[in-house]
Amino acid sequence: MVTIYDIAAKANVSAMTVSRVINQPERVSEKTRERVLKVMEELHYVPNGMARSLVLQESKILFLLVTDIRNPFYTTLARGAEDAAAENGFRLLFGNSDESPDKESNYVETILKTRVDGALIAPSGDASLPSLERLRKHKVPFVLLDREVPGIECDVVLGDSISGARQLVGHLAELGHRRIALVNGSLAVSSARYRQEGYREALKTFGLAYDERYVLEAGFGLEHDPAAIEAWLKRLDPLPTAIVAGNNVLALHVIRLLRARGIRVPEQVSVAGFDDFGPFAGADPFVTVAAQQAYQFGHTGMRLLIERIRARGEDRPRKRIVLPTALILRKSTAPPV
Amino acid sequence: MVTIYDIAAKANVSAMTVSRVINQPERVSEKTRERVLKVMEELHYVPNGMARSLVLQESKILFLLVTDIRNPFYTTLARGAEDAAAENGFRLLFGNSDESPDKESNYVETILKTRVDGALIAPSGDASLPSLERLRKHKVPFVLLDREVPGIECDVVLGDSISGARQLVGHLAELGHRRIALVNGSLAVSSARYRQEGYREALKTFGLAYDERYVLEAGFGLEHDPAAIEAWLKRLDPLPTAIVAGNNVLALHVIRLLRARGIRVPEQVSVAGFDDFGPFAGADPFVTVAAQQAYQFGHTGMRLLIERIRARGEDRPRKRIVLPTALILRKSTAPPV
DNA sequence: TTGTATGCGTTATCAT
DNA sequence: ATGATAACGCATACAA
Numbered sequence: 170m171v172t173i174y175d176i177a178a179k180a181n182v183s184a185m186t187v188s189r190v191i192n193q194p195e196r197v198s199e200k201t202r203e204r205v206l207k208v209m210e211e212l213h214y215v216p217n218g219m220a221r222s223l224v225l226q227e228s229k230i231l232f233l234l235v236t237d238i239r240n241p242f243y244t245t246l247a248r249g250a251e252d253a254a255a256e257n258g259f260r261l262l263f264g265n266s267d268e269s270p271d272k273e274s275n276y277v278e279t280i281l282k283t284r285v286d287g288a289l290i291a292p293s294g295d296a297s298l299p300s301l302e303r304l305r306k307h308k309v310p311f312v313l314l315d316r317e318v319p320g321i322e323c324d325v326v327l328g329d330s331i332s333g334a335r336q337l338v339g340h341l342a343e344l345g346h347r348r349i350a351l352v353n354g355s356l357a358v359s360s361a362r363y364r365q366e367g368y369r370e371a372l373k374t375f376g377l378a379y380d381e382r383y384v385l386e387a388g389f390g391l392e393h394d395p396a397a398i399e400a401w402l403k404r405l406d407p408l409p410t411a412i413v414a415g416n417n418v419l420a421l422h423v424i425r426l427l428r429a430r431g432i433r434v435p436e437q438v439s440v441a442g443f444d445d446f447g448p449f450a451g452a453d454p455f456v457t458v459a460a461q462q463a464y465q466f467g468h469t470g471m472r473l474l475i476e477r478i479r480a481r482g483e484d485r486p487r488k489r490i491v492l493p494t495a496l497i498l499r500k501s502t503a504p505p506v
Numbered sequence: 507m508v509t510i511y512d513i514a515a516k517a518n519v520s521a522m523t524v525s526r527v528i529n530q531p532e533r534v535s536e537k538t539r540e541r542v543l544k545v546m547e548e549l550h551y552v553p554n555g556m557a558r559s560l561v562l563q564e565s566k567i568l569f570l571l572v573t574d575i576r577n578p579f580y581t582t583l584a585r586g587a588e589d590a591a592a593e594n595g596f597r598l599l600f601g602n603s604d605e606s607p608d609k610e611s612n613y614v615e616t617i618l619k620t621r622v623d624g625a626l627i628a629p630s631g632d633a634s635l636p637s638l639e640r641l642r643k644h645k646v647p648f649v650l651l652d653r654e655v656p657g658i659e660c661d662v663v664l665g666d667s668i669s670g671a672r673q674l675v676g677h678l679a680e681l682g683h684r685r686i687a688l689v690n691g692s693l694a695v696s697s698a699r700y701r702q703e704g705y706r707e708a709l710k711t712f713g714l715a716y717d718e719r720y721v722l723e724a725g726f727g728l729e730h731d732p733a734a735i736e737a738w739l740k741r742l743d744p745l746p747t748a749i750v751a752g753n754n755v756l757a758l759h760v761i762r763l764l765r766a767r768g769i770r771v772p773e774q775v776s777v778a779g780f781d782d783f784g785p786f787a788g789a790d791p792f793v794t795v796a797a798q799q800a801y802q803f804g805h806t807g808m809r810l811l812i813e814r815i816r817a818r819g820e821d822r823p824r825k826r827i828v829l830p831t832a833l834i835l836r837k838s839t840a841p842p843v
Numbered sequence: 844t845t846g847t848a849t850g851c852g853t854t855a856t857c858a859t
Numbered sequence: 860a861t862g863a864t865a866a867c868g869c870a871t872a873c874a875a
Contacts, residue, residue: 170851170852172851172852173852173853182861182862183861183862183863184852184853184862185862185863186860186862188853192854196860197861201860201861213643215619216852216853217560217619217852217853218620219556219621219851219852220852220867221853222556222853223560223851223852223853223866223867223868224866224867225854226507238581238585239581239582239585239786241576241578244575245576247575247602248575251575251602260616260620261600261601262599263598264598265584265585278552279597282552282553283555283556284556306550391785421785421789428789434789446788448576448758449577449578449754449783449787450786451787451790451791451792452757452758452761452762453761453788453792455789507867509867509868509869510868519845520845520847521846521868521870522870522871523845523846525869525871526870528869533844533845534844538844553869554867557851557868557869558868558870560850560852560868560869561868561869561871562870
């Protein structure tokens with residue numbers, strides 16, 4: 170490996186001068202600077218980031234941990250985070266917890282070991298508490314995305330789940346639906362709780378009774394077993410005329426399972442969900458959704474994180490940013506028969 | 507920051523003993539080992555990966571560079587790579603070049619600077635040559651995915667694009683189509699070249715003439731301007747009765763643009779493409795595709811890379827693995843009117 | 844079994 | 860403007 174000492178020897182200067190050429194070029198005479206640069210070129214020198222980080226105690230690398238890398242909500246969010254990082258001279262390391270607190274905990278160890286400058290985290294849920302406390306204890310700056318965790322006070326970017334749920338239920342109620350069900354993520358996830366809250370409020374607003382048989386606590390993850398949803402659908406009698414899904418994964422599961430039972434969407438049952446489907450929704454976007462500003466989640470969160478890092482030591486109040494959802498009407502919802 | 511010296515002091519041993527407890531526990535007496543472990547626990551010690559990498563000259567971190575993180579083909583591939591990395595005790599760093607050789611080149615600099623142990627790269631195209639040569643010059647092990655680059659001899663995992671194109675054209679020809687067009691990626695990308703080759707061969711097989719007016723070289727990227735496709739569609743007279751798209755992005759563009767012009771798919775024009783749409787294809791998968799084994803791309807590529815790293819120095823022959831495509835018939839293709 | 848000296852590649856500090 | 864030295868946190872080689 171080529172080091173600054175190799176450069177130094179060949180250019181007849183000290184290693185320090187080489188280091189200066191890299192970091193404070195103006196403090197080196199033009200003549201030697203050019204000579205050193207030429208040698209660096211010849212030897213194809215590339216600075217060793219680890220050595221640099223070791224002495225500087227900073228890496229200019231940040232970490233983004235999402236719960237499902239295949240979910241377009243998170244990839245779009247990732248693009249936002251990536252752009253904001255690049256705009257500020259940071260690099261991004263990526264992790265994917267698959268909604269599993271265990272995998273998440275592993276990634277937190279990686280974050281600690283690699284001494285990245287900070288982390289942007291979409292927590293798997295309330296069970297993330299120990300991992301986040303660990304980051305806190307080690308003074309790793311972090312910002313939460315999409316979900317907050319009771320017991321952790323920190324910067325966080327959330328979607329307005331309560332309002333989003335109200336929009337969806339309101340839309341369905343105005344179409345005339347009176348039996349509106351909810352298939353949700355685990356209530357150990359803050360967004361699921363808020364969505365359930367908005368759902369209940371909206372039912373009340375429209376004079377509809379809350380019936381817990383019409384509410385299922387499934388899970389947000391792609392890998393979660395849809396069998397629970399299937400069993401739930403099977404035992405519902407009468408069927409709801411509309412179903413609100415807690416996220417995009419659940420919406421697709423519900424539509425698929427309804428159709429598998431020969432139930433037509435939206436003719437017999439309307440379906441609406443949270444989160445949009447990204448650029449690969451298909452040529453014919455089908456599902457009515459309360460869309461979240463995925464890109465903004467990542468971009469805003471990353472900006473908050475970088476602010477935190479820059480204001481290290483200062484005791485700024487935490488920020489809690491809530492991004493609005495947008496109701497997008499498509500073909501999966503229609504008036505009841 | 508807590509270091510092995512802090513542990514050493516509190517446990518009344520030398521730093522070396524602490525290091526041994528971490529790396530060769532069996533070479534430390536049980537009594538002192540337990541004492542040291544207890545102190546590590548108390549002080550919440552986490553080894554400094556950068557210092558470790560600096561002396562060991564290895565990081566156990568690999569890099570995956572894809573050309574579009576929002577494309578489900580690449581996220582599914584990423585999951586495969588991630589799993590294979592974890593199975594072998596490696597961590598993954600992530601990058602996204604957006605089909606841009608410039609961004610790609612930036613990431614290659616990051617790969618170099620951070621001294622990761624190796625890289626898994628889906629190149630943006632033939633223009634990746636200088637970046638890859640740079641990696642080669644610095645002896646960074648890498649494996650190419652999905653696309654090969656003339657001038658670079660290395661392990662590579664490809665899809666069988668020729669056969670895939672034959673499948674798609676064959677399917678359409680057997681439905682009775684005789685004017686089959688091709689909207690492709692840039693011919694500066696190997697997969698696009700192979701797909702074009704398979705397209706031409708299949709036309710010949712079915713006794714159809716190759717007409718270059720029915721072939722458009724657009725681009726694979728999500729950000730590429732669909733205007734070129736639109737203009738091309740507009741000037742085609744007569745319209746083809748079927749269009750083969752070089753990837754999933756192009757397939758969706760084509761369908762959307764056709765519909766925007768009031769042309770119905772598949773009633774008036776059939777559309778089929780490469781790559782599937784991942785778990786978020788929608789509840790009602792619409793597009794007929796030659797699906798690639800995305801997960802296998804990542805998993806197999808990662809295994810090749812790790813083999814390379816382990817066999818460092820040995821001069822093994824390069825491997826060129828070609829994964830088959832699977833024709834999945836759906837609703838976007840039908841017999842011509 | 845445990846400890847000492849040294850080096851990994853870089854930068855900060857102080858000197859010249 | 861340039862250089863010598865120490866330090867970042869850890870592991871290897873050798874010694875005790």
